[in-house]
């Protein structure tokens with residue numbers, strides 16, 4: 001069977017029954033391909049374009065490794081969908097423990113070579129934890145079954161002085177706070193399993209990445225973070241800098257659900273909550289790592305990353321025009337998948353959906369509040385949840401930033417003080 005993902009073709013062999021397998025299959029003999037992760041691969045192509053063009057990775061060759069490559073489609077999409085002048089600089093390696101994965105990815109690469117030519121693809125069969133240490137890498141992708149923690153230390157050690165690390169995690173029960181023991185064992189943290197748990201999970205994972213980086217005299221900062229149905233993904237800039245690594249503690253702290261007045265005032269004092277009257281208290285606030293919290297208190301999540309979870313320039317580059325021109329294909333009546341016009345249109349929509357709201361959120365990624373509108377309505381005991389778009393409009397009119405967020409529930413992010421959020425909510429409610 002030939003399949004199209006983004007603008008790249010892949011032959012999914014039917015020699016072995018069940019070769020096209022879903023997330024539950026972990027049999028190392030079989031080659032893993034999960035169409036549900038297509039969005040993650042699309043964002044990876046978009047991110048790579050922006051980062052290379054920004055000059056962050058210098059001007060010469062870029063050594064990238066798709067560390068747990070499975071079908072190798074991520075690496076093949078980089079080589080096929082990026083503009084030729086960027087691809088020419090790419091020296092890409094796919095690594096997997098499963099030799100069938102490497103063999104089949106290389107066959108696909110031969111059969112459907114990158115449309116613009118250029119770039120290099122090498123295969124490496126082996127355990128990523130040792131294979132990756134052979135050389136320094138500018139771009140490392142770690143996309144495991146379950147938790148990325150077993151790979152984190154070696155992945156960080158293998159990075160060039162300036163590099164990008166992209167990691168996924170599918171152990172969502174742990175990172176959303178419902179498997180408490182697994183969360184504590186793997187990530188050394190607690191998470192309140194409320195509606196913000198997905199954001200807290202990303203922040204706990206980011207804290208682990210940043211701590212590991214600091215152990216190796218590096219500083220890690222998130223440039224994109226996404227919770228997408230069954231997985232989380234963090235894309236991080238990692239730079240060698242002892243000075244910045246020494247300041248890591250400032251970026252770590254706690255999230256308190258339903259904070260009391262003292263906690264809110266202390267959070268404001270630390271610059272972690274915008275200054276506001278405390279007549280009504282916010283739903284959540286951050287506190288610094290040095291703050292004395294009771295870790296048995298169910299309101300407390302952390303330790304977690306309390307800085308922004310993305311970079312506004314990077315996120316602003318996720319435009320519909322760009323993703324359509326790089327990662328989609330025009331309908332052709334004669335195509336190897338035997339797809340009709342509608343199939344092409346559905347694939348195009350799926351690709352565009354995978355970047356939805358990332359650009360919108362770019363201007364407010366530093367906003368202190370992520371507000372879920374359903375939660376806001378029940379917190380303030382008002383009848384109906386406001387529309388996030390309406391809230392944004394009103395908050396903008398009041399002179400503060402607000403934007404829709406790329407979060408699995410209706411929500412917006414803002415830098416407005418809490419009393420402005422409450423006033424704006426009241427304006428959305430019908431007169432009594």
Ligand SMILES: C[S@@+](CC[C@H](N)C(=O)[O-])C[C@H]1O[C@@H](n2cnc3c(N)ncnc32)[C@H](O)[C@@H]1O
Pocket residue numbers: 028032033034037041067068069070071072073074095096097098101126127128129143144145
């Ligand atoms: C979730 S899949 C990767 C999916 C892939 N990145 C994609 O975008 O489709 C995980 C892969 O890791 C491989 N794997 C598991 N443990 C490994 C290890 N220690 N070293 C190298 N590969 C490993 C598995 O064979 C499997 O192909």
